[in-house]
Amino acid sequence: MSSLEEPVSPRVQDALKQLALAAESKLLTAGAVENIRSWLTENRYSDYRDQVLAHIDDQQWQKLDDVFWTIIPFGTGGRRGRMYEIGSNAINDRTIGESAQGLADYVVQYHQGSKSLSCAIAYDTRHRSRHFTELCAEVMVAAGIKVYLLDDYRATPQLSYAVRHLGCDCGIMVTASHNPPSDNAVKVYWSSGAQVLPPHDKAIIEGVMNCQEIKRANFQQALEDGMIEIVTEQIDVAYLEAASKCAFAGPREVKILYSPLHGVGEAAVVPLLQRDGFEHVTVYEPHREPSGDFPNVPGHVSNPENTAVFTKPIEQARAEGFDLVLATDPDCDRLGVAAPLTTDTSGPWGTFTGNQIAALLANYVLDKTPVARLNENSYVIKTLVTTELVRRIATSHSVRCVGNLLVGYKYIAEAMDREGPDDFLYGCEESHGYLVGSYARDKDGAVACMMMSELAADLKSKNQSMHEYLGALYQQHGYHRENLINVFMEGSEGMAAMQALMKAFRNDPPKELGGMPVKQVRDYQGQTITTLGETNTTAPLEGPVGNLIIMDMQQDGNYVAVRPSGTEPKVKFYIFTRLEASESQNLDSADVRLGDRILAIENDVRDFARLATA
Template sequence: MSTMPEPAAPDSPRVQTALAHVEQAVQEERITTGAAENIRCWLTENRYREYRDSVLRHIDEEQWQKLDDVFWTIIPFGTGGRRGRMYEIGSNAINDRTIGESAQGLADYVVKYHGGKKPLSCAIAYDTRHRSRHFTELCAEVMVAAGIKVYLLDDYRATPQLSFAVRYLECDCGIMVTASHNPPSDNAVKVYWSSGAQVLPPHDKAIIDGVMSCQEIKRGNFEQALKDGQIEIVTDKIDAAFLDAASACSFSGPREVRILYSPLHGVGEAAVVPLLQRDGFESVTVYEPHRQPSGDFPNVPGHVSNPENSAVFEKPIEQARIEGFDLVMATDPDCDRLGIAAPKTTDTAGEWGTFTGNQIAALLANYVLDKSATAGKINDRSYVVKTLVTTELVRRIATAHGARCVGDLLVGYKYIAEAMDREGPEDFLYGCEESHGYLVGSYARDKDGAVACMLASELAAELKAKGQSMHDYLGELYQRYGYHSENLINVFMEGSEGMAAMKSLMKAFREAPPKSLGGMAIKQVRDYQNQTVTTISESPETAPLEGPVGNLIIMDMEEEGNYVAVRPSGTEPKVKFYIFTRLDAAESQDLEAASTKLADRIRAIENDVRDFARVSVT
C-alpha cells in the first residue's frame, strides 16, 4: 500500500532556500511583505505541514504573482462568513485549510460557549458550486470530532432552508457552503447561530479569534459517522417542514398567471417550484437552459449567476414573449435572492423590463402591507425592516400603512434578523435589502428567494386580474410617494494594492469629501465608523451620530431624498457606491419626465463619484 511522502521539514535545506527566495522576492517587490509573512508561516509552522510541498513547488516555479494573490492577507469573515477564490494553498484563498479552520473555530466556540451542558448539534447544507460537497463533508467531520451532531441536507438546497433547519431542529449552529452569486472560481462558508441568523456580536468575534488561532483541524470519518448516527440525513424532513412554513406566509387572491422561472444553475428549483405549486400556481415552467445544476453556470452571461444583472434575463424574456408568459423570475445559486422581469404593459409579446432590487423591495412592501392591512394585521407595533442602503420608498410605504420602519441598519441580512428578534417576530411584516433579498414570516432569519418568488407571483396574478402591469403598479407608487431612482456602482480593487486603494478612498471621503456631486451641494456627511455627522460649509461642524458602527459613509445632499452611500464590500474586493435620488410627488406625475430627470441626475453624480475616486487613489 502506497503512502504519501513526508513533507520537507521546516529546517531542511530546501525550506531554508525557499525562505531566502521569499526574502529576495520582497526586496525585488515581486511579492508584498504581508504575503511573505504568511508564506513563512505556511513553510515553518507544523499546522500547515501538509501544504508545505505545494508552497515550495510554487516558489521553485517562481509563481510570485499567484503566491502574492493567495497569501497577501488572511481571508476575513465578511458580512456573511468567509468567501473567496478557491485555490489549493493560501491564507487568502478558499481551500481545505481555510474551510477546515473556519469549521474548527466554530466548533471550538460552540463547545466552549455551552460548557458541556447539553448535547450539541449543527445543521449543514450546500449548493451546486465546485467542491461544495467536499467542503460540506470536511465541515461535518470537524463538527463530529468536536462531539457535535450533524444534521445534513444531503442534496443541493437553499440557504434559507439551512436557516430554517437550524431553527426547526433547534441546532446550536449551522453552516451553509456557498458563495452566493459570486463567479464560478469562488466558494465560501456562511456561519449561522442558533437563532438561524448569520453570526453576530459577540459570537462572531469569538469565532474569528478561534479561527485565527486554530492550530489543529480535528476530523472524524464521514462514512463512519453516518453509520453511527453522528451525522443524520434530514433532507426530506426539512423539505416538508420548510414547505409548510413558507406556504403559510401566502396571501389569498388570484393565481391565474404564467410563470417562467430560472434557478440560474443553482439550487432554487427544489425550493421555488414546490412552493409555487403549493400556493396554487399551476402554470410554472423552469427555463431549461438554466436548469442543470452546475458550478460553471454555463448558460449565464459572463458565467455569473446574479439576478441583479439584467443580462441574465435576456434569453428567458425572449422565450416569455414568444410563448406568452406573464412573469420571469430568477434566483441566485443558493436561492436567497430574487430578480424579476415583466412586460411593460399587459401585452406579453411587447416590451419587457427588469426591476432593480430597490424596486422589487418597494413592490413587495406595498403588496404585503396592503394585504396585511386588509386582513387587519397591522397595529401600532407592526414594522418592516430595511438597511441604510435600501430605498427610502419602503419607509414611506410603511408609514402610509401605519407601520413602523426599522431602517437604521448596516448591510447584511443578519442585521435584519437581529432587528426581528429585538423588535419581536410576532409584529414583523416584511424585511428587505437592495441586493435583492426579501423575507416575510418568522420561519427563517435570512432572506428567502423562494418565498419572495411566491409573493411576486401573487402580486403578478392580482395585477393581471385587474388588467394592470407590474411596471404600471410601480409607477403608481412613484406618483403617490415621489419618484425614487437608485443606482449601484461597483469599483473592483483586487489584491494588496486594491486593499490599500480602498483604505485611501474611504479616508478621502472622511477627511476631504466632495462639496457637491452632480451639481447638487452636499449638506452633510454621516460617518458610521467614527460615529460623526459633519456639515459641509466654510465652518464645518461635527456632531455625534446615532446609529450602528460600521465602515459606511453617507453624503446627504441639500435636496431631501438625494444622497450617496459608500462602503467596501464585505464579500468581494470592491467598493460599492449607492446613489439615491428622489423627486417629490408633485414633480412625479409625469413619469417619463421624472424618469429622464433622475436618470440625468444619476449620470452626473456617477461621473463625479468616479472622478473623485480616481483622483483619491492615484
C-alpha cells in the first residue's frame, strides 16, 4: 500500500469490486476507474470518500464517468468546467483548492527568501464564485501570501489591472466567462497581469497535479490580521483613471443601450462611458440583475458572440431611438455590438462578428492615434485565427501587425511585453476580445465599449452608419467574411473523437474545400508546412507550438483553421474567405458570393469530420 493511501475499509473494498465490475461491463472508462480509485483510497481525498461511495451505491455510473474520466486541465483561460461536488473532471472545492494550492506553492518557491508576497483576487456573478474566492484566499494566506480582494462583482480586466497596480506576484479571477450557468473556473495570473505562460504554467500544473494537502487559513481571522485586505474602492478609482486615459477626443452625442448580460459589467462600463462624456447611457433592464442563472438570456448562455442575446435589446433600441447596443459577457472581458444598418435607427439593425468588431476598432484606433505617437515600431496584435483584415488595415496605416500567435489573450499580452508596451496600439482576437492601452494585460470589454461608443458618435456626426463604415473598409481592402463552426464532443468518447479528427487533418487532409483546391497545410503542433500535390512536400514551419492546423486554399485569403477548444469540450473550425478589392465594390453581390463559398466549405468540413470520427 502506498504511503499516500489509507487502510481500505470493507465498504471501500466492496466499492472497488463494484468499480471493477462496472469497468468490465463498459459502464466506466479506464480513466474514470483509475481516478475514482484514487479518490476512494488516497488520504488527500478522504473528505469526499463518502460522497463517492454514495454514488457507487446508487450505481450512478454515467455521472461518475462524466466527472472522473480525466483530470480537468488548464486550458487557454485556466481551469474551467462544470460544477459538481465530487470529481477530478469537475469544478469543486477539491479541484479549485488544488489550483490555488499549486499556484501558492509555486509562487513561494519561485520567490524564495522574499518576505512579502501578494495575490489579487476577484470574482463574478456565477454560482459559488464568492465561495471559491474565499477558498482561494484562505489557501493563499495559509502559504504566507497576502490577499488583495475585490470583494464585489468585478471585471476580469480590473483584476488584471489590480495585479499590476498593486505589484502583486499573482492573481486569481473566479469566473467561467461566457460558459453556461453550470460552469465555473479560475483564471490564474502572473505578476505581469497576464494569464500564466511557460514556464510558470507548467510548473503550476505540476504543483496542482501533485497536491496532497490543501492548507487553509480562516478567512475572517485573516481579514482581522490584515492578511486579506479589501481594495474594491481603491481599484475602482485607479482603474477608471487608467482606462479613461485611452479615450480619444471627438463627438459624444450618441444614445447607447448597454447590457451586462447578468454579469459584472455595469460597475466598469457605465462609469467609464460617463467619464468619457457619454450622457445618454441606459442599462438594459431585463439583463441588469447580477445572476449566475442568466435568466433572461436565450438559452441562459450570456455570450455576446450569440446574436440571439441582442434580439430583445434591439427591439427597445429601435423603438426608443438608440444609436448603439453594446453587450459584455459575465466577467466583462468580451464585447458584442449591434447597430442600425443605415442612419435610420428605427429601420433594420444588424450585429457584428468578433472579426468585424476587431477591424472596426483597429481602423478607428489607428485613425485617431496622433501622428506623434506613431513610429516604425508601432504595432497592433492579433491571433492566427483573427481576420487578416486587421493586418491589411495596419499596413494601410504604416503600422506593424504582430499576428503569428496562438489562441488566447495571454499570447497577446506576452507579445505586448516582448515588442514593447510603449509602441503597442491595439490588440484583438476573433472571440470578441479587445484591448487599447497598456494599463492591463487582458482583454477589456469596458474599454472596448468606450472605443465603440466613440466610433459610433464620430460616425453619427458624419451621417454614416457603422455598417456603412465597415462596407467602406471592405471596398478598400477586399471583402472579408468569416464563420465559426463549433462541434461539441463531450466526455471520454468526445476526447477520442477529437484526437482522431485532428490526426485525420494532419495525416490525410482534404484536397479541396468548397470547390477550391487546398494549397498547403500548416501544422503548428508538428511545426511543419505541407504543400499538397501529386507528391506532397513538407518543410519546417516557423511559429508558435500548439494544437492548431490551418489549411490554405489556392485563392489568397481563403483558409480554414482547426483546433480543439482550450476551455470547452469541442473542436472549433474557423472559416476565412476573401475577395480582392476589385471584386468588392458591389457589397451585396460580394456578400452573397462569400456566403455561398462559406456554406460550401462548411459542408465539406462537416463531411470530413463525420467520416474521420465515424
